[in-house]
Amino acid sequence: MGVIREPQKITSKEKKLKIIEAGLKVFGEKGYYNTNTAEIAKVAGVSTGIVYSYFKDKKDILLQVIALYFQNIFNPMQTFLNSLQNSELNQSVIEQFLQIAIKSHQDNYALHEEVIALSHLDKDVHEQFLNFEILVSSAIEKVLSDHHIKVDNMTERVHFAYNIVESLCHECIYHKHANINYQKMISLTTKTLLSLFN
Amino acid sequence: MGVIREPQKITSKEKKLKIIEAGLKVFGEKGYYNTNTAEIAKVAGVSTGIVYSYFKDKKDILLQVIALYFQNIFNPMQTFLNSLQNSELNQSVIEQFLQIAIKSHQDNYALHEEVIALSHLDKDVHEQFLNFEILVSSAIEKVLSDHHIKVDNMTERVHFAYNIVESLCHECIYHKHANINYQKMISLTTKTLLSLFN
Amino acid sequence: MGVIREPQKITSKEKKLKIIEAGLKVFGEKGYYNTNTAEIAKVAGVSTGIVYSYFKDKKDILLQVIALYFQNIFNPMQTFLNSLQNSELNQSVIEQFLQIAIKSHQDNYALHEEVIALSHLDKDVHEQFLNFEILVSSAIEKVLSDHHIKVDNMTERVHFAYNIVESLCHECIYHKHANINYQKMISLTTKTLLSLFN
């Protein structure tokens, strides 16, 4: 029959979380397609059957794993942006923000590739990706607004900013380009951001 | 398993190409994971068995399909860059280049998502992706060099440029953001490129 | 596993009955194989675990559900046959009996197909079926005997009668044959019954 349970008791909640964390781990290590539900259950320390009490199907696990991933990425950014109430938005602040963005990506690097890949293969993951973009963009727009920064085409500028920050974070995680000096990439990004909202 | 054949006779060459083109078509339409080898063979008009004479395995087909894809993307850019011998690298030229880049992406949009996704899932596809980046970056560096344009951190600037152009092309193909004015995104990109190499 | 309980307290008895009635309902609606024990428990308003205090296993529920079903079918017939003490067994009485048989089948039509099917798949259900036959046959034989009707091969005649009545009831429930006039089928059955015991 299969009613999906939203756990009420603390133990059930913890069990569901354990499954999500197991998914975060194994999806990150082996990829979504190379992981079977039995392995997730095993890593979570539960039976295969019980997984289907908490999740509709395998993809439902994935979506909740990715939700956790985005949360882990977004929270540090949000915290930092909230702390900027009285600071000036100068080069130093931007550099700090980039460091935080890069670090929170690095802390969750295992699932990073997987999430990007799946956002191009699966409609629902893609939607989560767009929601993340909106979340970040809104947070940034709010900071700019709080600091009375006004430029034309704000939406596009923020979106453009989002893109180059995301690119930067992605590259800094993997250092895939042997001949690229990433400090200089950060510097280029910082300058471009400054000129976008000067 | 037999030796992988590099076809010499014209008919064999054509047969191999037919398989690659069939892969391009069906991988684009249904995705790599949702396509089985039998279907590729069917679309190519050959038997399933013969596929394994020309390709080591399913992924080998994929890699050669993607190679063709990158060729289709790169050739128009290369042709345009070669034509710039005596032109000045002004805003108009950059805008033309962006239009060509966007168009060649649009002409191959079907496989676009798939290639990006797989480049994050598979080491070998990723390598092809990096090679494409190097190809494009080198071509651009050469043009800049031919026009005696000299800036510090050239490598990083070109790489940064590559990133924002790739982002732009990707977005323009899909227009996923309802509230974004893509003309303005093109304009922002152009300005940033100009300022990178002024 | 605990001892199977035959409930003594009125509440327990009612709980067991609720489970049987839930089984009657859902087995009739969805079929035995398409119903899981969790659903029966849910419809009965009890926990899945408690079901196994009252029933040995899923099939045990089925057997008791079917017992109830046969009771529901048989009772109206029995009542009618009991009322015939002083009546003559003419065509009119037979027609009344057929109407009652058909109606009691119709009132329980949901489980009808299921019971017939399972009687061909399961030894125990089949046995219940045979017991029902014996019950009906005996009741009929008793009526005939009470009315001093004597024919040779009484057992076979009653059995033959049982068969054609059962066939008739089954067909009248479902009207599966578009080209059959069921009034005429009833008439044919009546005549055959009359000639069996004239």
Add this chain to the structure above:
Amino acid sequence: MGVIREPQKITSKEKKLKIIEAGLKVFGEKGYYNTNTAEIAKVAGVSTGIVYSYFKDKKDILLQVIALYFQNIFNPMQTFLNSLQNSELNQSVIEQFLQIAIKSHQDNYALHEEVIALSHLDKDVHEQFLNFEILVSSAIEKVLSDHHIKVDNMTERVHFAYNIVESLCHECIYHKHANINYQKMISLTTKTLLSLFN
């Protein structure tokens, strides 16, 4: 790895037939629900995968198994009916027909219960059952017509006849009723049939 495969010299048609016959055997022995596809394949001497080249799914096997079953039942009847061109339709002929019907049911007794059961559980099997009825009824109507036998309500009479013959065959296969003399049942059936079409 490295198991030498025995050369397959049988044609595809024979292989498909082998699977159907394997289904006939194991469905008859263990029942449809208690048989898994692996076992059918094993009994047929093929791999599980190849089964799905010849059949859409497990139920497709079932339907073709049942089609074969009905054929096996019907052919002897048809042959006998065809041989009646110049014979009179007297009691002896009816008794012969009943013997043939009973025998062809007995020769296929293993699947008999299963087919009846599934005809009450599955729409498609039921349809096959109705088609069989139509086939038999038509054949009988044709014989009656060829012998210029005319009665009112022919359709219902033939249908009634079909029902009692089917009942008889079913009972004679299993002899489930200890106290029933089946010779007398045959005799009762014969008389009823004679009186239906006198």
Add this chain to the structure above:
DNA sequence: AATGAATGAGCCTTCATTCAT
């Protein structure tokens, strides 16, 4: 007596790859 979370064996089906022809 009662709960409902937990178990885990079992099933249908797919598909990359091989091999007899």
Add this chain to the structure above:
DNA sequence: TATGAATGAAGGCTCATTCAT
């Protein structure tokens, strides 16, 4: 060269039954 029939391992999911509470 070429065919396509054949292989068989693997995977997502269900559900009757049990057990800790």
